[in-house]
Amino acid sequence: MKSDALKDRTKKFALRIIKLVGALPKTTSGRAVANQLVRSGTSVGANYRAACRARSRAEFIARIGTVEEEADETAFWLELIIDGKLLPEPRIRSLLDEPNEIIAIMASSYISAARNAKNVRANGNQCSEISNQKSRL
Numbered sequence: 001m002k003s004d005a006l007k008d009r010t011k012k013f014a015l016r017i018i019k020l021v022g023a024l025p026k027t028t029s030g031r032a033v034a035n036q037l038v039r040s041g042t043s044v045g046a047n048y049r050a051a052c053r054a055r056s057r058a059e060f061i062a063r064i065g066t067v068e069e070e071a072d073e074t075a076f077w078l079e080l081i082i083d084g085k086l087l088p089e090p091r092i093r094s095l096l097d098e099p100n101e102i103i104a105i106m107a108s109s110y111i112s113a114a115r116n117a118k119n120v121r122a123n124g125n126q127c128s129e130i131s132n133q134k135s136r137l
Helices: 003-023 028-052 057-083 089-123 126-136
Strands: none
Touching: 003 028, 003 089, 028 057, 028 089, 057 089
16 A cells, blocks of 8 residues: 555544544543544554654654554554443444554554565665655555
8 A cells, every 4th residue: 555545544544533532422431532542543644644754764663663553552442432332333343444454554564664674784775675665555
């Protein structure tokens, strides 16, 4: 997946999270989950964009790891909404697939970037390898 397509996908995901947060009950537990969910769900896209602007391979790898962590945290909060019956499960179930897919994409990118980093150290061609890794996303 190209980086622009993934930027758009993570932005749309953030917008879906924002809309969902608005539908959560205005109870103490609803507000607590809403605050955490909006932070982690919007952070996925923000950190992916930061990864695309990484100044080094190490920064790229670190940011991709953060995207993966934030997507996993978002999945946790969505599962909590389902298990806590804060909203009907069918409304959340389709949204829950997205962070899991993002996690899989980021895990693959992380592994590839880390593997390529080892090859670059051996070959000494870091700049072109970072550009190649970004274009694969």
